[in-house]
Structures are given as C-alpha cells and as structure tokens.
Amino acid sequence: MAHRHVVVAIDGPAASGKSSTAQWVAQRIGFRHVDSGALYRAATAAQLRRSTNESNWTEEQVCEAARHVKLLPRGTSFSPLIDGENVDDELRGLEVTRHVSRVAAMECVRAWVNDRVREAARDNDIVVDGRDMGTAVFPDATVKVFLVADPWERARRRLVQQLGRSPVDEEIAEETGRLVQRDARDATQTVQAKDAILIDTTFLTQEEQVERIVALVRAVTQREDTTSAVDDDSGPG
Ligand code: CDP
Numbered sequence: 001m002a003h004r005h006v007v008v009a010i011d012g013p014a015a016s017g018k019s020s021t022a023q024w025v026a027q028r029i030g031f032r033h034v035d036s037g038a039l040y041r042a043a044t045a046a047q048l049r050r051s052t053n054e055s056n057w058t059e060e061q062v063c064e065a066a067r068h069v070k071l072l073p074r075g076t077s078f079s080p081l082i083d084g085e086n087v088d089d090e091l092r093g094l095e096v097t098r099h100v101s102r103v104a105a106m107e108c109v110r111a112w113v114n115d116r117v118r119e120a121a122r123d124n125d126i127v128v129d130g131r132d133m134g135t136a137v138f139p140d141a142t143v144k145v146f147l148v149a150d151p152w153e154r155a156r157r158r159l160v161q162q163l164g165r166s167p168v169d170e171e172i173a174e175e176t177g178r179l180v181q182r183d184a185r186d187a188t189q190t191v192q193a194k195d196a197i198l199i200d201t202t203f204l205t206q207e208e209q210v211e212r213i214v215a216l217v218r219a220v221t222q223r224e225d226t227t228s229a230v231d232d233d234s235g236p237g
Contacts (some may be wrong), residue, residue, distance in 0.1 A: 006031070006125040008217055009133035012147035013190055014182045015154040017201055018129035018211065024046055026076055026127040033077040034120045036130030037100075038139070039113045041091040042069040042080035044103045049082070054099055071116045078120055092162075098191035100183035110136075110189075131186060134193035137196055143220050151176050151183075153202050171231040180235065185232045 008031065010022045020037050026033035043066035045058060050065055071078050078198070079086065090096065103109055114137050120126055121138070130137070134144035149157075155175035161169035167175070192198065197216060203211045 004122055005123070006217075007121055007133075007138045007141040008127040008143045008145070009135050009138050009141040009193075009196075010127065010145045010147060010213070011127040011131050011190070011196065012129075013131075013154075014159040014179050014186065015147050016147040017154075017157065017206065018147055020206065021209055021213065022127045022129035023077065024206070025213045027219070028210065029067050029125075029127075029213050030187070031076075031125040032073065034071075034117055034126050034128040035077075036113055036128060036133060038080050038091055039069065039071065039116055040100050040104045040109065041065075041086065041096050043094045045087055045090050046082050048095060048099065049094075049100050054102060057102075059108055061108045062103055062106055063112060063118075066109060066112050071120065073124075092171060099211060101182055104186065105187065114205065131190040134196050135191045136189075141194070143213075143217050144193045145216070146192040146196040146198050147209070148198065148200050150202040152178055155179050181214050204227065208222070208237070231237045 008022075008025065008029075010018050010025075012018050013213055017035065022035065023033045025031075043062060046065040047062045047229075050061070051057065068083050069080050070084075071080050080091070081087065092201045099138065116134070117128055117137055121128070128138070134146070154168060155172050155178075156167060158179070160212050161173050163171075192202060199209060206210075
C-alpha cells in the first residue's frame with residue numbers, strides 16, 4: 001500500500017485551545033503542526049499593510065495580498081511569513097482579529113489556505129487545527145477531534161494568555177462578548193465532522209486534553225497498522 005501521510009485534524013470555535021493543543025500533540029507524537037487560522041490571519045495582516053479601510057477591500061485585492069504570504073517549516077511547526085518576515089506577534093493583534101472573519105469568508109482566500117495546508121500534508125505527518133480541517137480540507141483525516149468549551153472559560157483562557165495574569169470578571173465578560181460575536185461570524189465555516197470525537201475542555205487541563213488526543217492518535221494509528229499487516233498477510237492468492 002502506498003504510504004499515506006497521517007493527518008490529525010483538530011477543529012473548534014474561537015479560543016477553544018486548538019492551536020496550543022495541536023502544537024503540543026504534534027511535539028508528543030513527532031508530527032508537524034499546521035495552524036490554518038494563522039494563514040487566515042496572515043492574509044488579513046498582508047491586506048492591512050496595504051489598506052486599513054476594510055470597506056474598500058475587494059476579494060481580488062485580498063487574494064493578491066495573500067500571495068505575499070509563504071508557509072515555511074520551522075522547528076516542529078510551520079510559520080507564515082509576509083514578504084519573508086516573521087509576523088507572529090502581528091497575527092495575534094487586535095486589528096487582525098477584528099478583520100479576519102471577513103477575510104476568511106472570501107472563497108479565494110479559503111481555496112488559498114486549503115492549498116497551503118494540503119501542500120504541508122504532502123510531505124509530512126501533520127496535526128492541523130482550524131474550523132473545517134476535518135470536513136472541507138481533510139475529509140479522510142486519520143483522527144478528527146472537535147474541541148469545545150464554555151464561552152466564559154474560553155474568554156478567561158484567552159485573556160490569561162494575552163495579559164499574563166488572571167483577568168477580572170468585567171474583562172472576561174467583555175471578551176466573552178467578542179468571542180461569541182466572532183463565533184457567530186464564523187459559524188458557517190465551523191463544522192463538526194460526523195466522525196469527529198467531541199472533547200469538551202471546560203473542566204480539563206491542557207495536559208489532560210493533550211493526553212486524550214495523543215491516546216486517540218495512538219489507538220487509531222496502531223489499529224491502522226494492524227489492519228494493513230493483516231491485509232498484507234492475506235496477500236495475493
Ligand atoms: O485561535 P482562534 O480560535 O481565536 O482563531 P484562529 O484559529 O487563529 O482563526 C482566526 C480566524 O480565521 C477565525 O476567526 C476564522 O474566521 C478563520 N478561520 C477559518 O475560517 N477557517 C479555519 N480553518 C481557521 C480559521
């Protein structure tokens with residue numbers, strides 16, 4: 001049987017912990033991590049460098065701006081660069097977060113991101129996170145996980161990450177509002193695959209959710225190995 005690269009697809013709504021979990025899982029199992037959201041963010045950042053006035057943006061311009069973004073392997077991961085420049089901090093900024101859903105709704109941007117992610121999977125076993133990785137992009141992914149968590153808890157975690165301290169309730173309430181709004185704007189592209197395993201992380205630690213996914217990947221890949229060994233044994237004739 002021709003070797004097929006393994007894809008672990010982790011999807012879920014905003015700030016459900018997909019990227020950090022995917023990064024961690026990838027390190028544990030020796031795969032590379034691909035963050036599809038970072039590509040949408042990079043396309044948005046590239047367009048914001050040209051014009052900050054969103055009302056004038058056309059789909060054509062945004063896709064032309066996206067061509068300045070390259071996805072390159074770095075360590076155990078892949079990073080989007082804009083004109084060769086590392087832009088990790090810019091991608092997580094408020095401006096990009098505010099505009100990214102509009103950009104992600106553009107068909108040509110979705111096609112561009114999907115091509116980049118599939119390219120990465122051609123030569124690597126990957127853990128990829130996003131919203132439609134287990135449905136539109138890799139419908140035959142080896143393992144599919146859909147991560148959810150209570151919006152208040154998602155907001156709290158995102159703020160701890162951003163502020164580096166425990167947020168107060170008013171801050172969490174405000175961030176919850178922003179997250180719920182972004183969930184609504186992203187709703188059409190956030191799809192749980194029928195064969196995805198749902199993990200609610202509201203009451204799980206990061207270590208626990210990583211452990212669960214690593215265990216799932218090991219169970220499924222071992223099962224696949226056994227099946228192909230049986231297939232091979234049955235051989236011709
Ligand atoms: O980390 P967070 O959940 O806040 O967002 P992200 O994964 O960095 O994704 C940023 C934005 O990209 C989302 O709000 C979606 O609009 C878009 N996105 C998408 O449409 N499809 C994906 N597969 C991944 C991200």
